[in-house]
Amino acid sequence: MKFSFENSTRIHFGEGQIAQISHDIPTDNKVLVLYGGGSIKANGVYDQVAAALAGHQWGEFGGIEPNPQYDTLMQAVELIRSEGYDYLLAVGGGSVADGTKFIAAAVSYPGDPWEILAQGKPAVSALPIGCVLTLPATGSESNIGAVVSRGSSKLAFMDPRVRPLFAVLDPQVTLTLPPRQVANGVVDAFVHVIEQYLTFDHGAKVQDRFSEGLLLTLIEEGPKALSQPDDITVRSNVMWAATMALNGLIGAGVPQDWTTHMIGHELTGHYGVDHGRSLTIMLPAVMKARRVQKGDKIVQLGERVFGITAGSRDQRIDATIEAVIAFFKQMQVPTSLADIDLGDEAIEKALASLAAHGRQGMSEQGDVGPAELRQMLELAR
Ligand code: NZQ
Ligand code: ZN
Secondary structure (H helix, E strand, C coil): CCCCCCCCCEEEECCCHHHHHHHHCCCCCEEEEEECCCHHHHCCHHHHHHHHCCCCEEEEECCCCCCCEHHHHHHHHHHHHHHCCCEEEEEECHHHHHHHHHHHHHCCCCCCCHHHHHCCCCCCCCCCEEEEECCCCCCHHHCCEEEEEECCEEEEEECHHHCCCEEEECHHHHHHCCHHHHHHHHHHHHHHHHHHHCCCCCCCHHHHHHHHHHHHHHHHHHHHHHHCCCCHHHHHHHHHHHHHHCCCCCCCCCCCCCHHHHHHHHHHHHHCCCHHHHHHHHHHHHHHHCCCCCHHHHHHHHHHHHCCCCCCHHHHHHHHHHHHHHHHHHCCCCCCCHHHCCCHHHHHHHHHHHHHCCCCCECCCCCECHHHHHHHHHHCC
């Protein structure tokens, strides 16, 4: 398909690169450093950022929670409006990056900024953003999307003006991640690739081969990130793969299907399920429900990524879905609702809020509606 591709985020990759931020932020800008629940104070990242900003005037806003909450973010908006910051520096994982993107757009928004998420209203402008990434997973550090929660509603917006101008990717800072977050990040990146790849045969070979390379890397290195937690080469590969998985490159000009993410967001909204885990619960069910429509690509995934070449087409599809589940189990994440003690009530709640959020006509074919969503959630039991 036709496409215009741009990714303007400057990446500083490698150990010690946090120091670079002093060159990327104009010295006459007043900087607000935004972070989460305090991991950056425990692992030395905060100190590195403070040292890099020694020549700048700066303040801070902490307490952005996982699955960032609208009310918390609006406190930062008020702070910026009253104290006049020019530049936002997000220091953390996807939640801090996403929260910062929303804040950047909300500051100048004339009405209730929730409209940007709930009604898809365009932002007026956005403050410039830089990012020091501490958790490889979402790709938020160099993409234009952000996901924000308000109560049980978890909604996304996209705007090129909130793409970070630069991102520091120092794999060293990921060594303090708890295993649960390492696993969440690897599987989130894996599902990002899958949702841009597992559609139908469209002949875009470059996007397919890049995607298969990222999947192979995540399958090889992900389990090692758990079993050899101090291996910096492993962490480096995971970090770069996660950024590349959702920076626009592999999705340019190809059909996409974000059904797994959309259902996953409802599970997170209602039950606080970690984002990555909501995906590993739903993806196998989505693959089962769409085995006909996605059949060619499932077979290709099986052959090129998992080495599945024997058996009938149906057997190869089954084996590929089982291989995906086996990878998730290796990453020690749940693969069914039962694995996290959810059942029929969760299915009904998710369906009700999918309807309330207008999730009709999903998938690369535009043909997934309430009946198909029910089938997927029931297959995830
Ligand atoms: O809050 P702190 O104290 O920093 O602790 C965090 C948090 O508890 C901790 N952590 C992060 N880096 C650490 C660390 N702990 C120790 N050492 C480090 N180096 O990890 C916990 C989880 O952090 P969070 O930012 O919530 O995780 P993640 O990066 O997985 O982000 C998830 C959010 O991103 C959204 C998700 O929906 C979810 O809200 N997504 C954003 C996307 C985008 N913008 O393109 C796409 C994704 O599909 C996703 O939807
Ligand atoms: Zn995701």
